[in-house]
Amino acid sequence: MRRLLPYAPDVTDLTSAEDTPWTLEALADAYAYPAAAVDAGVPWLRGNMVSSLDGAARLDGLSDGLSSPADKRIFGVLRALADVVLVGAQTVRAEGYRPAMARAEFAAERAARGQGPAPVIAVVSGALDLDFDLPLFTAPLVRTVVLTAETAPADGLAAARRVADVVIAGEAHVDPVRAVAALVERGWTRLLTEGGPRLLGQLAEAGALDELCLTLAPLLAAGGAPRIAYGAQAVAERMDLVGLLEEKGFLFARYARSVKIAQ
Incomplete structure (x- = not known):
C-alpha cells in the first residue's frame, strides 16, 4: 500500500511498497478522527462506502463484490475507531449484518478514549421489518x-424493545438529523455510517x-446497481480531499466537508 496524499516521505511505513500491507496502527493513524473536532467535542459523522469505476455501489447485489483485502482492513479499522455505526435496515437485511466484534489490537486505545470494547450498531428502520432473531440483536x-x-x-416496537434500545427519531419517517442527534446525546461523537445508499x-x-x-x-460494473448515495433531492456540497492511499489499483480516499473542522 502506498500513501499518495498527504505525502510523507519521512515516514517509511506510510510510503511502503504497493505490495506491502500497512500495519493496523498505521491505518488507524491515517484514518484518525480529526483532532480539532475531538478536542472540541464536536460530533463527526463519516461514511464508508465502496464504488466501482462507473459508480455502482454493489456487484451482484452485494458490496462485497467490489471489495478487496485492503478495503476490508480499512473497514475494520474504521469500526475500531468509531463509537457507533449507523446503518440502514435494507443493508442489514442484504448484507447479513452481525454484531461488531472487540479487536484485541485496539482494546487499549478504545479504553483510553473512554469507548466500549466495540462500537454500537444503530439500525435505521421506520417499518421495523427486521429479523430480531439475528445475532445482531440476540x-x-x-x-x-x-x-x-x-x-x-406496535408489534414491531414490542419485538425491537425486547432485544434492542429503541429510539424514536421522527414522525412518519426516521429523520436523519434527529437520528444523529439522538446518538450524540448518548455521548457518541465519533460516528460512522456504512450506508446503504438510501441512508447515505x-x-x-x-x-x-x-x-x-x-x-x-x-x-x-454497469447494470442497474445504485450509486453509493441516492435520494429524492440532489445536493452539490463541495468536499476536500484530505487523504489518498493506493493498493493494487484500488484507491482509498478521504473527503471532508470544507465548512467544518478537518485535519
Whole structure:
C-alpha cells in the first residue's frame, strides 16, 4: 500500500511498497478522527462506502463484490475507531449484518478514549421489518440500537424493545438529523455510517455527513446497481480531499466537508 496524499516521505511505513500491507496502527493513524473536532467535542459523522469505476455501489447485489483485502482492513479499522455505526435496515437485511466484534489490537486505545470494547450498531428502520432473531440483536457485545419513527407498528416496537434500545427519531419517517442527534446525546461523537445508499443519500441531503471514506474499485460494473448515495433531492456540497492511499489499483480516499473542522 502506498500513501499518495498527504505525502510523507519521512515516514517509511506510510510510503511502503504497493505490495506491502500497512500495519493496523498505521491505518488507524491515517484514518484518525480529526483532532480539532475531538478536542472540541464536536460530533463527526463519516461514511464508508465502496464504488466501482462507473459508480455502482454493489456487484451482484452485494458490496462485497467490489471489495478487496485492503478495503476490508480499512473497514475494520474504521469500526475500531468509531463509537457507533449507523446503518440502514435494507443493508442489514442484504448484507447479513452481525454484531461488531472487540479487536484485541485496539482494546487499549478504545479504553483510553473512554469507548466500549466495540462500537454500537444503530439500525435505521421506520417499518421495523427486521429479523430480531439475528445475532445482531440476540448476541451483540454491546446492545444494538434501533432508530425508528412514531408510526412504527406496535408489534414491531414490542419485538425491537425486547432485544434492542429503541429510539424514536421522527414522525412518519426516521429523520436523519434527529437520528444523529439522538446518538450524540448518548455521548457518541465519533460516528460512522456504512450506508446503504438510501441512508447515505438522506444524510447527504440533510447536510449531516462530515466525511466520506470512499474505496474506488478498479472494476466496471454497469447494470442497474445504485450509486453509493441516492435520494429524492440532489445536493452539490463541495468536499476536500484530505487523504489518498493506493493498493493494487484500488484507491482509498478521504473527503471532508470544507465548512467544518478537518485535519
